[in-house]
Amino acid sequence: MVSQREPIAYLNGELVPAADAMIPVSDMGFVHGATVTELLRTFHLTPYRLEDHLKRLERSAKRAHIPWPQTQRKIGKAALEVAMHNGQLIASDEELGITIFVTAGPNPTYVGPNAERGGIVGVHTWRLPMGLWAEKMRNGQELRTPKTRAIPVDSLDPTIKSRSRLHWYIADREVRAEHPKASALLLDHEDHITETSTGNFFIVIDGEILTPPETDTLPGISRMVVQELAAELGIGFRFTKLHRDRIREASEAFTSSTPYCLMPVRSHDGHEIGSKCPGAVFTRLMKAWSDRVGLDIVGQIVRA
Known part of the structure; x- marks a missing residue:
């Protein structure tokens, strides 16, 4: 159950509490770092250049031979939903960083040849540490x-x-x-x-x-x-x-x-x-x- 008072994330088609967003240790994204990713930010709590980031994400996935699991439109919609929800939990003069990632999926050595395939698509946010x-x-x-x-x-x-x-x-x-x-x-x-x-x-x-x-x-x-x-x-x-x-x-x-x-x-x-x-x-x-x-x-x- 997702609470309106806690940050959320997106994981493989579902909105989940951010604290529950995690990938298995058997995933190639963890084992080999086989993950393509994007980092974007908000201005006035609105994601900036989202379309450009999504295009680069798909291009990175193809060049890295990581299967592209969803459409840019679906991932973009998820990013907007997560940012809109989480933006309400911070001050109006603060901004969010938004991370989108796609992993290569399970490592066959760990999970066996007949295990379910497919990578993980995730979106999460974090408060931009301006003072840094x-x-x-x-x-x-x-x-x-x-x-x-x-x-x-x-x-x-x-x-x-x-x-x-x-x-x-x-x-x-x-x-x-x-x-x-x-x-x-x-x-x-x-x-x-x-x-x-x-x-x-x-x-x-x-x-x-x-x-x-x-x-x-x-x-x-x-x-x-x-x-x-x-x-x-x-x-x-x-x-x-x-x-x-x-x-x-x-x-x-x-x-x-x-x-x-x-x-x-x-x-x-x-x-x-x-x-x-x-x-x-x-x-x-x-x-x-x-x-x-x-x-x-x-x-x-x-x-x-």
Whole structure:
């Protein structure tokens, strides 16, 4: 029985109490991390770019050879129902993060060859922890290059958004062992920049936004928004290979990720980027994004 006073989740066609939403230890999503996933957020407690996230989820499932069990429309409806219910349980000035996932189903070694097949489709929400990003939004974040490299694209397609994130976890712990407030910016095996554990990376050189190629990184929904906003604002935007040394040429840098949208980067490997953080391009982009959604995104975070 689902109570109106407790958060709910969606699991394989049913709305259940969030506390009861779990997957079996025999599922390949747990055993192998064979799960494709999406993380979206709300503005004014309304899911943002839901259709884009669902398209990427289905594309990830197909590329990961995970059976697509339901229609985008059905999963989208479930996401809206869960968000609407759970949004009533938090303050009106707070926002939700929404996670959608699809697993590969039972591991035959654990459950036997004749067990019922089929993966798990789930949706759950969580309150966005705005205070987590307040200091970095005000003063910029510190990025460091770890020894851990990005997985080669011929080993794992980086355009798949999955739960297989161990190398990113290791990379972040590696840099934080010496620099507790830093995050990892991974390179490929030719010293080209890829992405962070949570989002895409951008630098600004001569007023133009540069970001690593679409084939080498996750096709971020927030990156898509940056590209749209840049076009509206008349700011150049280009996908290109970026050697790590190009960061030294940049007047500013920032990352994109669904929960915080954009975050300025103050330094990389101990070297300050530009003369001001946040920079002018970052500020223009965030103002335009805020105008789109009718909410001061930076203010919402720094006031938390």
